[in-house]
Amino acid sequence: MILGGVFIIMEDYILEVRNIYKSFTGAKPVLEGVNFNLKKGEIHALLGENGAGKSTLIKIISGVLQPDHGDILLKGKKVYFGNPMDAQKHGIAAVFQELALFPELSVAENIFIGHYKYRTLFRSIDWKDLYKEANSFLNSLGIEIDPKALVKDLSIAERQIVEIARVLSINPEILIMDEPTSSLTLEETQRLFNIVRSLKEKGTSIIFISHRLEEVFAIADRVTVLRDGQYIGTKNVAETSVDELIQMMVGRKLEDMYPKVETKKGELLLKVDGLTRNGEFYDVSFELFEGEVLGIAGLVGSGRTEVAQTIFGIRSKDKGKIYIRGEEVNIKNPKDAISLGIVYVPEDRHQHGLLLPMDIVCNTTLPILESLANRGIIDRKEEEILTKKYFELLDIRASGIRQKVMSLSGGNQQKVVLAKWLATKPKILILDEPTRGIDVGAKVAIYQLINKLAQEGYGIILISSEMPEIIGMSDRIIIMHEGRIVGTISRREATQEKILSMALGRKVYTKS
Amino acid sequence: MAKMGSINGLREKSYDIAKLREIGIIFPLFLFGLIIALRNPYFISWENLRYIFLDASILTIVAIGEMMVILTGGIDLSVGSNLALTGMTVSMIYRDFHNFPVILAPLIGILIGGVCGAINGLFVAKGKVIPIIATLSTMYIFRGIVYIISGGRWVNAHEMPEGYKLLTRVEILGIPILVIYALIVFLFFYYLLNYKAIGRSIYAVGNNPQSAIYIGINKVKVLFLVYLISGILAGLSGVLYTSRFASAESSAAIGFELSAISAVVIGGVKTTGGSGKIGGVVLGALLLTMIVNGLNVMKISPFYKLALQGLMFLIAVIVDSLIAERYYKGRRRRV
Numbered sequence: 017m018i019l020g021g022v023f024i025i026m027e028d029y030i031l032e033v034r035n036i037y038k039s040f041t042g043a044k045p046v047l048e049g050v051n052f053n054l055k056k057g058e059i060h061a062l063l064g065e066n067g068a069g070k071s072t073l074i075k076i077i078s079g080v081l082q083p084d085h086g087d088i089l090l091k092g093k094k095v096y097f098g099n100p101m102d103a104q105k106h107g108i109a110a111v112f113q114e115l116a117l118f119p120e121l122s123v124a125e126n127i128f129i130g131h132y133k134y135r136t137l138f139r140s141i142d143w144k145d146l147y148k149e150a151n152s153f154l155n156s157l158g159i160e161i162d163p164k165a166l167v168k169d170l171s172i173a174e175r176q177i178v179e180i181a182r183v184l185s186i187n188p189e190i191l192i193m194d195e196p197t198s199s200l201t202l203e204e205t206q207r208l209f210n211i212v213r214s215l216k217e218k219g220t221s222i223i224f225i226s227h228r229l230e231e232v233f234a235i236a237d238r239v240t241v242l243r244d245g246q247y248i249g250t251k252n253v254a255e256t257s258v259d260e261l262i263q264m265m266v267g268r269k270l271e272d273m274y275p276k277v278e279t280k281k282g283e284l285l286l287k288v289d290g291l292t293r294n295g296e297f298y299d300v301s302f303e304l305f306e307g308e309v310l311g312i313a314g315l316v317g318s319g320r321t322e323v324a325q326t327i328f329g330i331r332s333k334d335k336g337k338i339y340i341r342g343e344e345v346n347i348k349n350p351k352d353a354i355s356l357g358i359v360y361v362p363e364d365r366h367q368h369g370l371l372l373p374m375d376i377v378c379n380t381t382l383p384i385l386e387s388l389a390n391r392g393i394i395d396r397k398e399e400e401i402l403t404k405k406y407f408e409l410l411d412i413r414a415s416g417i418r419q420k421v422m423s424l425s426g427g428n429q430q431k432v433v434l435a436k437w438l439a440t441k442p443k444i445l446i447l448d449e450p451t452r453g454i455d456v457g458a459k460v461a462i463y464q465l466i467n468k469l470a471q472e473g474y475g476i477i478l479i480s481s482e483m484p485e486i487i488g489m490s491d492r493i494i495i496m497h498e499g500r501i502v503g504t505i506s507r508r509e510a511t512q513e514k515i516l517s518m519a520l521g522r523k524v525y526t527k528s
Numbered sequence: 529m530a531k532m533g534s535i536n537g538l539r540e541k542s543y544d545i546a547k548l549r550e551i552g553i554i555f556p557l558f559l560f561g562l563i564i565a566l567r568n569p570y571f572i573s574w575e576n577l578r579y580i581f582l583d584a585s586i587l588t589i590v591a592i593g594e595m596m597v598i599l600t601g602g603i604d605l606s607v608g609s610n611l612a613l614t615g616m617t618v619s620m621i622y623r624d625f626h627n628f629p630v631i632l633a634p635l636i637g638i639l640i641g642g643v644c645g646a647i648n649g650l651f652v653a654k655g656k657v658i659p660i661i662a663t664l665s666t667m668y669i670f671r672g673i674v675y676i677i678s679g680g681r682w683v684n685a686h687e688m689p690e691g692y693k694l695l696t697r698v699e700i701l702g703i704p705i706l707v708i709y710a711l712i713v714f715l716f717f718y719y720l721l722n723y724k725a726i727g728r729s730i731y732a733v734g735n736n737p738q739s740a741i742y743i744g745i746n747k748v749k750v751l752f753l754v755y756l757i758s759g760i761l762a763g764l765s766g767v768l769y770t771s772r773f774a775s776a777e778s779s780a781a782i783g784f785e786l787s788a789i790s791a792v793v794i795g796g797v798k799t800t801g802g803s804g805k806i807g808g809v810v811l812g813a814l815l816l817t818m819i820v821n822g823l824n825v826m827k828i829s830p831f832y833k834l835a836l837q838g839l840m841f842l843i844a845v846i847v848d849s850l851i852a853e854r855y856y857k858g859r860r861r862r863v
Contacts, residue, residue, distance in 0.1 A: 080742070099741070099744075100741065100742050100743075100744065101744035104744065112742070114738075115739075116736065116738070116739035116742045116743070117736065117739060118731070118732050118735035118736050118739065118740075118802070119735055119736070119802070120731065120734075120735050120798075120802045120803035121728075121731060121732070121735060121802075125728065129728060129729075129732055129743060130743035130744050130745065132725055132728075139724070139725070140719070140723035140724055141722070141723045141724070141725070141728070
């Protein structure tokens with residue numbers, strides 16, 4: 017029994033969470049009897065699919081939410097956190113997924129707000145001192161961000177770093193990070209890991225949530241898996257494997273994360289010749305065939321997304337030609353592209369893809385409303401029949417087609433985005449980071465869908481930052497670096513090292 | 529490879545634009561001043577300038593209160609009615625009790641205005657009523673009370689004690705005391721907004737209310753406070769207003785809330801909250817007053833006043849969004 021173990025080595029744990037239950041009004045409990053414990057100076061990964069209850073659990077630990085019942089023990093003593101400040105006073109601080117920053121305020125102020133250090137009369141803020149303090153603090157973490165810059169002017173990655181710096185400035189004993197690496201580049205992730213490791217050496221205990229299993233293995237000492245609000249188990253990272261963890265998370269054995277199915281390569285669908293948009297990408301040429309999945313790899317900022325958006329007509333090209341089935345086309349806006357059978361599924365599904373407060377039907381039929389209308393009045397029945405078709409094809413998990421999109425999980429939201437675009441009956445699908453931020457189970461569902469679509473003769477362009485995904489799913493991979501294609505390799509020759517070294521531009525350097 | 533310090537080049541630019549927004553008010557201030565002065569030199573006479581500053585003083589005080597509310601993403605439509613209610617009540621007190629010490633008048637104004645503001649604060653902060661609905665209701669309620677207590681009667685100049693009228697007519701070192709009142713209010717809130725944690729909390733709540741809670745800011749307290757401040761300053765202005773015009777009427781300051789909101793928006797405060805400087809609000813109030821005064825001086829029908837004020841409001845909002853758009857465009861190019 018777990019409980020027996022807890023009693024024997026209780027002294028070791030800085031934090032213990034016992035038998036936590038939490039439910040939100042009427043719904044199925046989000047947490048059902050969850051246990052979690054944290055040793056002093058360890059990095060403990062918390063794993064689970066979206067909706068497994070990880071975020072709820074850490075919100076309870078950090079005082080944002082209160083459990084229905086169950087206990088939190090800090091150094092063996094029972095504590096109750098009514099709000100985040102209570103937890104902070106006990107040395108617990110969290111970096112949440114939804115960044116808690118103030119965009120119109122400076123970096124320095126974002127770091128120190130809530131705990132200004134006053135050295136002046138009347139407890140007023142000394143700005144010179146504040147900026148100096150922030151500067152030396154950021155430097156000590158090896159971060160080069162101007163403390164006077166406003167947060168709204170920073171990139172997403174920089175904001176994430178500021179958020180982490182803010183929490184570190186509290187100097188917590190227990191640090192909780194909910195997917196801190198989700199928008200960081202490899203280099204930045206590495207730097208963050210170095211910071212985390214040095215904190216660990218100083219005795220800080222860290223709870224680390226990530227979707228990327230590689231990261232769990234890179235940094236964590238132990239890992240706890242939750243599934244559907246239940247505690248599944250805790251393992252030493254050194255004694256477990258990717259397969260075992262996935263099995264614990266998904267609850268079934270996954271034969272293969274990437275169930276690639278060979279498809280027959282059909283006719284030439286799309287040909288891009290010398291596409292250029294000054295300042296963003298240059299001389300991009302490639303071909304896409306029916307039934308083919310073409311991967312585009314490259315670092316964030318390499319021009320992948322820009323190329324895709326130019327083909328889709330969101331951006332205008334400066335030079336180059338686009339051919340569809342051998343005919344040159346002139347795409348001036350997304351409407352042109354859609355009528356030519358091209359769709360682009362953007363990375364940020366909240367910003368570009370979905371009307372969150374509306375239901376699945378409304379979202380699915382949005383781009384084709386005109387064709388569903390009879391003298392300007394929408395045929396509701398036709399609308400539902402059509403939605404049902406894609407609802408079933410994509411296996412969307414919802415209470416029904418009238419469920420509001422906002423209350424779906426990330427993976428299912430992404431499926432609704434796909435349903436919406438598939439309803440326009442495209443031939444060419446451009447998927448930009450289709451699995452970002454969704455859990456393993458939903459990822460596999462998306463992969464299976466990509467296979468199914470390829471088998472049906474769609475041509476698919478897959479843009480992804482996740483190497484295993486792009487290698488696992490693509491028939492051919494083109495690699496971009498600083499706006500240029502630096503290589504094309506087939507599925508058989510592809511390895512992570514090869515792609516990465518090209519994406520980092522090493523090949524370019526050896527040539528010049 | 530994307531480096532963490534890659535915004536170095538942008539930084540300078542973002543500062544320029546932030547500064548530009550405040551400087552951007554000074555430019556039309558002088559431009560309009562010049563145009564009006566060319567048509568009627570009386571406009572820049574000492575007498576008229578003094579008049580503008582006196583008018584702008586009361587607007588500035590109310591606008592600073594309004595700014596606090598708008599910084600949190602809210603709005604206070606009740607300031608005009610609050611001003612009238614406080615002005616009427618205090619005037620009636622001094623009409624009926626001539627010997628009441630005049631020095632207490634501003635304090636009574638602050639008290640009554642503060643109660644009105646606290647009512648708004650309770651609705652918005654505790655009751656979670658949408659600010660525009662809460663303060664629209666109290667705007668009518670306060671105005672209604674003015675009519676009820678006054679029975680529609682004015683308090684006329686001859687009914688007011690001399691001391692009460694002197695409250696805004698004294699000069700110190702040649703500077704009208706009304707301007708000094710405004711200056712004190714400005715300095716106090718400049719310090720509060722920029723150098724006190726509570727002031728920064730107001731910005732924080734306007735930026736991201738959820739995060740404000742995460743970092744331990746008492747959102748309810750901050751929201752209550754901004755409506756209280758807005759009420760207090762409107763109340764203080766009520767006393768100054770009746771003293772300056774030596775009369776209290778039931779329909780005083782109708783539409784004054786729009787002038788205050790215009791001054792705040794023209795001054796560069798974002799209507800969505802979280803951003804804006806108090807110096808800009810003072811300039812905004814000055815610009816607005818100057819233009820209204822200029823219309824009078826140029827003998828343009830006062831009927832144009834409201835429409836023109838609305839137009840300026842619109843221009844300010846459009847200019848702000850244009851600046852933001854151009855700025856982000858420039859930013860994308862560089863990245």
